[in-house]
Amino acid sequence: MKTQEIGQSGMIASRVALGVMRMDALDNAEATRTVAAATQAGINYFDTADIYGFNAHKLHASSERFGQAWKLAGLDRSEIFIQTKFGIDNDYDAEGHGTAYGYDFSTKHLLDSLDAELEALQTDYVDTVLLHRIDTLFELDEVAEAFDKLESSGKVRHFGVSNMGPWQIELLQSGLKQKLEINQLQFGLMHTQMLDAEIHFNVADDPAADRTGEILPYSRLKHMTIQPWCPFQSDTEYGPFVGNPHFPEINAELDRLAAKYDSTPNGIAMAWILRHPAGFQPLVGSMNPDRIRQIAAGADVDLERRDWWSLYKAAGNRLI
CATH class of the missing domain: 3.20.20.100 (NADP-dependent oxidoreductase domain)
Structure with missing residues (x-):
């Protein structure tokens, strides 16, 4: 597997990454086989999001399954890259019915979401976190505060966005100390x-x-x-x-x-x-x-x- 630098982050990762959105549909054994197959093929970069759990009808469910799988596969945390996304405001009720409330780039929502992801992923940091689409109501100082706290605490090493255009990125970057390294696009x-x-x-x-x-x-x-x-x-x-x-x-x-x-x-x-x-x-x-x-x-x-x-x-x- 060929490798490349991700943005200008210094992360040298596999050119192909595995997205684990559907992993909540697998049991532990199946998830472990999937992760092992990916790493054996040279993939060392894994992407998830706080809202992934559509099969289990539960937030963080795919991250939780991946968190179990990378441990069961015997992977060294220092040799893989884990990326998550946050900023979409979804939730499920007791019966498992999901509701999409909108988007939320407030400091509290981003910090709480990242903490829940770390617990699900069984790690104390993620290599990268991306803002998941755009919250048109975002306050730039709240995003900056969240990013600063996540970086200074060591919980997040690099930052990026998803599904954003040039001017949205420019606006965000204007108030951030951290360089936005990634954009996820179809x-x-x-x-x-x-x-x-x-x-x-x-x-x-x-x-x-x-x-x-x-x-x-x-x-x-x-x-x-x-x-x-x-x-x-x-x-x-x-x-x-x-x-x-x-x-x-x-x-x-x-x-x-x-x-x-x-x-x-x-x-x-x-x-x-x-x-x-x-x-x-x-x-x-x-x-x-x-x-x-x-x-x-x-x-x-x-x-x-x-x-x-x-x-x-x-x-x-x-x-x-």
Whole structure:
């Protein structure tokens, strides 16, 4: 597994990370096998969030399962990176019915949430915490106070955001001592809006007003690592696109290139993301050990330029 620096943090981590959102659906043995498979494939970076527990109908449930799994897998805490997210105000009642109240970047909410995550994860610090989407009601001094307390206490080492645009990031950064190192954004072969906005700039169908149009060059200029989420999901109700008969053109090209590079369609789909010089660190959401291994192996595939473009086109995108 190739590695890279995350933002300008000094963290040298695997180019592929494992997202554990669905881990609350596994039992301890299954979760441990999943974590072990990921680490054996070279993955040492794990992402979660305080709200992940959709199967168990409980906040912090996926983090709790991961916290048990990394211990049972015998991992050395100093050799893995754990990342969580906070700032969404969700909760469940006694019957397990969830309610999304909104967003909350208040100092108290962020501090309380992080403490609960540390307990669930069975660790006294996380390597990174991200603000989970944007709270339009946020007070900059409250976010700054929370970040300062989390950093000075040693509970958080690095900070970032998710699903935010350049001006939201600039506003936050203006009041923070800590550099925002990461932005999580949806991206993959079937979610190419960031690329489309660049390729179609100043032409008849110019999508310059597209909300994602500036985030890719901005992230590269600011040395922020983009972490693509759901990189294998289609943009329809059909779910993952790899091996899905609803997407024959992209799968035919994935099969062709898998044979050419002695890889798998999953590996090629991952290699396509990693070929971009922006230095993406994709989040794999699968809990299937075999699929995790196939995807992780894609980090060692170097696609030729024409093969990269052929996949872009096969996914339904057009060139000028």
